[in-house]
Amino acid sequence: MQSKMKESDPILEVENLSASTDNLPILKGVSLTVYPGEIHAIMGRNGCGKSTLSKIIAGHPSYNITNGDIKFLGENINSLEPEERSQSGIFLGFQYPIEIPGVSNLEFLRVSTNARRKFLNKEELDTFDFEELVKEKLEIVKMDHAFLSRSVNQGFSGGEKKRNEILQMALLEPKIAILDETDSGLDIDALRIVASGIKKISNAQTGIILITHYQRLLDEIKPNYVHVMSDGQIIKTGESDLALELEEKGYEWTDNFIKET
Amino acid sequence: MVNENLVKDVVKEPYKYGFVTDIETEKIEKGLNEDIIKLISQKKEEPKFLLDFRLKAFKKWQKMKEPDWAALGYKKIDYQDIIYYSAPKQKEKISSLDEVDPKLLETFDKLGIPLTEQKKLTNVAVDAVFDSVSIATTFREELAEHGVIFCSISEAVKNHADLIEKYLGTVVPASDNYFAALNSAVFSDGSFVYIPKGVTCPMDLSSYFRINSGDSGQFERTLIIAEESSSVSYLEGCTAPMFDTNTLHAAVVELIALDDASIKYSTVQNWYAGDEEGIGGIFNFVTKRGKCLGKRSKISWSQVETGSAITWKYPSCLLLGEESVGEFYSVALTNNLQQADTGTKMIHIGPKTKSTIVSKGISAGNSKNSYRGLVKVGTKATGSRNYSQCDSMLIGDQASANTFPYIKSQQPNSEIEHEASTCRISEDQLFYLQSRGIEFEEAVSMMVSGFCRDVFNQLPMEFAAEADKLLALKLEGSVG
Numbered sequence: 001m002q003s004k005m006k007e008s009d010p011i012l013e014v015e016n017l018s019a020s021t022d023n024l025p026i027l028k029g030v031s032l033t034v035y036p037g038e039i040h041a042i043m044g045r046n047g048c049g050k051s052t053l054s055k056i057i058a059g060h061p062s063y064n065i066t067n068g069d070i071k072f073l074g075e076n077i078n079s080l081e082p083e084e085r086s087q088s089g090i091f092l093g094f095q096y097p098i099e100i101p102g103v104s105n106l107e108f109l110r111v112s113t114n115a116r117r118k119f120l121n122k123e124e125l126d127t128f129d130f131e132e133l134v135k136e137k138l139e140i141v142k143m144d145h146a147f148l149s150r151s152v153n154q155g156f157s158g159g160e161k162k163r164n165e166i167l168q169m170a171l172l173e174p175k176i177a178i179l180d181e182t183d184s185g186l187d188i189d190a191l192r193i194v195a196s197g198i199k200k201i202s203n204a205q206t207g208i209i210l211i212t213h214y215q216r217l218l219d220e221i222k223p224n225y226v227h228v229m230s231d232g233q234i235i236k237t238g239e240s241d242l243a244l245e246l247e248e249k250g251y252e253w254t255d256n257f258i259k260e261t
Numbered sequence: 262m263v264n265e266n267l268v269k270d271v272v273k274e275p276y277k278y279g280f281v282t283d284i285e286t287e288k289i290e291k292g293l294n295e296d297i298i299k300l301i302s303q304k305k306e307e308p309k310f311l312l313d314f315r316l317k318a319f320k321k322w323q324k325m326k327e328p329d330w331a332a333l334g335y336k337k338i339d340y341q342d343i344i345y346y347s348a349p350k351q352k353e354k355i356s357s358l359d360e361v362d363p364k365l366l367e368t369f370d371k372l373g374i375p376l377t378e379q380k381k382l383t384n385v386a387v388d389a390v391f392d393s394v395s396i397a398t399t400f401r402e403e404l405a406e407h408g409v410i411f412c413s414i415s416e417a418v419k420n421h422a423d424l425i426e427k428y429l430g431t432v433v434p435a436s437d438n439y440f441a442a443l444n445s446a447v448f449s450d451g452s453f454v455y456i457p458k459g460v461t462c463p464m465d466l467s468s469y470f471r472i473n474s475g476d477s478g479q480f481e482r483t484l485i486i487a488e489e490s491s492s493v494s495y496l497e498g499c500t501a502p503m504f505d506t507n508t509l510h511a512a513v514v515e516l517i518a519l520d521d522a523s524i525k526y527s528t529v530q531n532w533y534a535g536d537e538e539g540i541g542g543i544f545n546f547v548t549k550r551g552k553c554l555g556k557r558s559k560i561s562w563s564q565v566e567t568g569s570a571i572t573w574k575y576p577s578c579l580l581l582g583e584e585s586v587g588e589f590y591s592v593a594l595t596n597n598l599q600q601a602d603t604g605t606k607m608i609h610i611g612p613k614t615k616s617t618i619v620s621k622g623i624s625a626g627n628s629k630n631s632y633r634g635l636v637k638v639g640t641k642a643t644g645s646r647n648y649s650q651c652d653s654m655l656i657g658d659q660a661s662a663n664t665f666p667y668i669k670s671q672q673p674n675s676e677i678e679h680e681a682s683t684c685r686i687s688e689d690q691l692f693y694l695q696s697r698g699i700e701f702e703e704a705v706s707m708m709v710s711g712f713c714r715d716v717f718n719q720l721p722m723e724f725a726a727e728a729d730k731l732l733a734l735k736l737e738g739s740v741g
Contacts, residue, residue, distance in 0.1 A: 059694045062688065086698035098693035102711025108697070111707070115698030151711070168697060 009074060010035050011176045011207040012057070013091075017068035018232075019056050026052045029068065034176060041218055041243060045251050046228035047110045051095060053229075054178045059085045073175065087119035091174035091195075095181040095211075097161040100152035105164070108152045109134060113171045114227035125203040137170040140197045143253035148261045158185035176207040183217035191226040195220030217245040228254050276533055279503035282368045282473050286392070291476070292341045295319065300634035301346050305415050305449075311425055312329050318435035318445030325439045331602035332631045332663055335506075335544065336573050343509055345447045348394040365371035372500060373691070374469045385465040385496065386411055388452045390481060392474050395450045400464065409493075410455035411466050414482050424455060425490070428486055430550045432515035440511040440546040440573075444480045448513065451481035456491040456522070456628055463685035465494045465721060470512075472501035472532070472543065478509040485515070487522035489555065496724060499568070501533045505541040507570060512681075520555030520582065527720055529728055532568035537626075539598030542570025549576035550606075553585030553614075561588035563701045563719045565728040566603060575605035575633065581644075587616040589633040590719040594709075594732055595628035595660070604634035604665075604696040609642035609675070618649040621713050624660035631663040636677055638670040645675040653683040654712050656705070684712075706733035 004048040007029060010250065014032040018025065026049050034040055039205050042050050056063050057070055061084035070077050077085060113133070114124040138145065141163040144194055153161050162182055177200065198221055198238060202208050218226075220239065227234045234259045236242065246254070296318055299609060302312040315545040327338070349365060361376075369376050369389050378396045386400035388411065395413030404411050418425050433444035452468040472479045487493055501508065510532065516524050526549075535542025545568075551560035551595055572595075578587025589605035607616035616636065624630040636647045648724055653662035664681050686708055694704035710717065710729050717725045 008585065012554055058692075060692055060696075081701070082692060082695035083700050085700050086696050092696050098687075098689050100694070100708060100711060103707050103716040108699075108707070111699055112694075112697035113704070115700075119698075120538075214484070 006029070008036050011026075011073060013069075013071040014053075014057070015069045015071070017056070017070065018066045019052065019063045020065050020066055021052075022053055025032055025233055026063065027056070027189070030229075030232070030234055032227065032234065033191045034209065036207060037204040037211065039202075039221060039223045041212060041223040041226045042229055042234075043212060043226060043243065043246060048229040049232040050229050051180050054092055054209070055213055056080055057085075058090060072081045083115065087115050087170070089116075089175035089225055091169050091177040092171055093162075093169060093177060093179040094180050095124060095184065097153045097156075097165055099154045102156055104148070105150055105151050105152050106134070106148035109168065109171055112168065116172045118234070134171065136257055137167055140170050140200050141166045142193050143167060159187065160191040162186060163190070163197075166201070166219040170197065170201050174206065175200070177202070177207070178209040178211070180211045181213070182210070183212055183214055192220065218243050228257070230254060230257075267335065276503055278372060278500035278531065279533060280371070281475075281502040282364055284362065284364050284473070286347050286474060287350050288347045288474070288477060289692070291344050293343070293345060293447065298357055300418070301447060301449065301648070302529065305418070305625075306523060309483070310422075311313075314435070315446050318442050321436050321438065322442035322446055323656040325442055326590065327439050328725040331573055331633070332665075333571055333573065333600050333602050335600070337459045338509060338544065340443075344474070345390045345473045345480070347477035349391055349396075353605070360597075361397055361496065361694065365391060366474070368711050369396070369469065372469065372471065372711060374596070388413060388466075388468045389488065389675040390450050390452070390468060390470045392472060392477060392479065401640070406462070407460055407463055407602065408457040409460060409462055412453055412455065414448075414451045414453045417484075420514055420567065421453070421455070424486065425484070426518055428434060428484060428515070429627050430515075431547050432517060432550050433513050437487055438548060441513050443533045444482060444513040444548070448480045448482035451483045452484040453483070454493060454713045456487045456493045458488040458491060460491045462490075462493040464489070465496055467496035470497070470499040470611045472508055472510065475502070475504040475506055475508065479676070480509065481512045483514040485510070485524055485526070486518070486559075487516075487518045487524050488628045489495055489519045490521040492523040494721060495526040495527070496721060498531070500531050501543055503536075505535050505536075507535075507542060507544050510543050510569075511557050513700055514547070514549040514551075514576075516551035516560055518551065518553050518555060518558035518560050518585075521557050523547060524551060525561045526551070526576070527724055528564040528566075529724060529731065530564065530566045530568050530572070531731060533562050534568045534599050535570040535597070539570065542599070543568065545569035546571075547574040549574065550579065550585070551577070551591050552579045553582050553587060555585070556582040557584045557586075558582050558590075559586040559591070561719070562605065563590040563716065564592070565589070565731065566593040566601060567731055569601075572599075572601040572603050574603045577603055577608070578615065578616060579608045579610065580645075581610045582614075583611045584609060584613045584615075586614070589616075589620070589718040590721075592620070592623070592713045592716045592728070592732070595630045596625045597628060598625040599626075599628045601629070602631045602633055604635070606635040607647055609636075609638040609645040609647070609672075612642055613644045614642055616647045618647070618651070619715050621716055622651075622653045622662055623709060623712065624653070624654065625656035627659045628683065629661050629663075631665060635667040635669070635685070638675045638677065639673045640671045642672050643674045645672065647661075647675075647677045649677075649679045651679075651681045652712070654687045666691050667735060707735075
């Protein structure tokens with residue numbers, strides 16, 4: 001199965017990536033390749049660079065790439081704007097989704113969806129057609145229609161914010177989704193909803209990177225690979241049982257690893 | 262750090278209305294004295310009471326000092342270097358629109374305000390004012406059938422002198438302030454509206470003010486009277502060409518609402534704001550005030566202020582009638598070197614009066630944007646209530662925002678609530694929207710219009726859409 005996957009071209013290639021913010025190095029040579037159909041988990045202590053990696057892939061302006069490349073579908077995207085990355089199919093699910101007061105969630109979702117559709121040469125949707133589409137997608141995350149008329153993420157509970165992220169993922173149909181601690185702050189029921197949503201949206205053509213601290217998300221969505229990050233580097237890569245081992249032994253266990261190539 | 266250059270780019274905006282109409286005008290000489298005032302009055306064939314009104318105002322003005330309490334800095338205005346009357350040359354008597362100079366019609370066409378019978382806007386009556394005179398007023402006959410008078414104030418002086426004499430200067434007396442006194446002395450044209458008892462005005466009324474001449478000031482005067490149980494929605498728009506000199510605009514607007522009457526007055530102000538270095542632009546010193554004279558009367562101001570180099574403007578309500586209601590909804594956007602000192606006064610005089618203030622200030626570039634408001638509750642205003650909300654949004658790190666709320670209550674049995682906030686468009690918000698495929702500039706304008714939502718909701722439908730567009734345009738190329 002693994003080898004068959006790799007016959008196709010990778011979706012995402014992160015090659016020896018180093019990055020800094022305010023001259024402070026955060027990533028120190030990260031390499032990661034995601035093929036269609038693969039699910040990767042990245043684990044590690046707070047501050048190890050997991051979230052930074054996800055933000056840099058999405059194009060956050062606060063970080064400078066000091067070395068290495070990010071390739072998406074074979075093209076170098078180091079200098080692309082965040083909106084261009086999104087339009088071409090990179091999705092970042094935020095650990096802390098941002099509140100945008102006064103901007104209606106429905107309108108935000110529609111503008112966002114249309115930006116992606118435009119890139120795909122699909123017809124842009126008017127408010128009526130979009131209503132139809134969004135109704136269908138709301139089912140996936142079991143969200144109430146009332147969420148659409150509220151301001152983006154404003155006054156949403158932690159779980160509602162995360163479901164709203166997955167709703168966006170469902171609408172944007174990305175080639176690769178990087179989900180940054182999507183499981184944090186979720187109760188068991190919400191976690192199941194979110195996990196089943198992710199599974200419904202992904203398929204053999206898409207890639208997923210799950211950034212998480214907890215095994216419980218990985219019980220729901222079984223990863224092909226687990227990477228352990230520490231101090232801006234991936235220090236160990238294994239299959240899904242690595243996560244179980246990590247759960248059992250804690251991050252202290254990984255402190256003794258030297259970076260594996 | 263938000264990218265500074267990007268911010269600058271978003272706020273850079275081409276001014277669409279900066280053209281000059283090449284037309285022969287009749288101008289009087291520069292300067293201001295009694296003879297000039299007599300000349301203006303004579304040109305307008307005014308009755309004696311009005312000339313007296315002007316001369317008295319002029320005497321007062323001479324004794325007054327230009328106010329300096331606003332948070333504004335500008336070069337002293339030389340009042341003797343201004344032309345106080347400038348009108349496009351036209352036939353003496355114009356009996357129909359066909360006789361209006363096509364260049365003028367074309368000008369208003371270009372501004373999106375077609376006036377001719379075939380093209381005129383169908384849902385709103387327009388009074389078009391060009392420099393010192395009113396060019397045309399549409400739908401007059403249709404409105405007259407309902408007893409509604411909608412005409413230029415000059416015509417009202419001729420045809421409805423009794424109403425003018427009764428109400429002019431009763432809300433904003435000439436002695437009110439320096440600019441009101443100046444306006445009372447030299448006002449040239451403006452709009453007049455009279456809604457008779459029990460009539461709901463069948464369509465929105467609007468005035469469009471166009472400054473064309475570079476060296477003359479515009480001093481328009483608007484008077485709206487809503488009799489018992491009547492209601493009207495009035496819209497005001499304004500633009501001016503791009504000159505590298507400053508042009509003075511000192512208007513006075515007076516509204517009077519009797520028992521159970523309601524007046525909704527909406528403004529989209531888009532005077533030329535000057536260039537990026539702050540050269541040129543309109544000096545906008547305006548006194549707008551409404552008097553809720555009758556019981557349960559209501560006056561609602563909504564304004565979207567995006568233009569002018571200097572804005573000095575405080576649309577206010579005098580709440581005299583029992584249970585009368587005053588409202589003020591404002592969006593003021595400043596960019597580059599624009600300065601705005603704007604807000605409102607809600608004066609609660611009668612019992613159980615209510616007022617609401619919602620102000621949204623957006624400052625970008627090196628601009629300065631201040632909210633200044635007074636809520637005053639008098640001894641007789643028992644059971645009165647005010648709610649104020651003043652929010653400021655900063656774009657970039659060179660702009661400034663101030664809030665100066667003044668609260669004076671002489672009535673313990675009243676409620677005054679004030680909320681204020683300042684926010685900055687954060688990089689995280691921008692990144693969030695961008696990471697959802699939304700272009701940078703669209704993200705900024707989405708957030709700005711989100712910020713203004715409460716006010717836009719108060720605007721008449723067509724206006725709201727226009728205001729949204731205008732804001733996006735003003736911010737084009739400015740954020741980062």
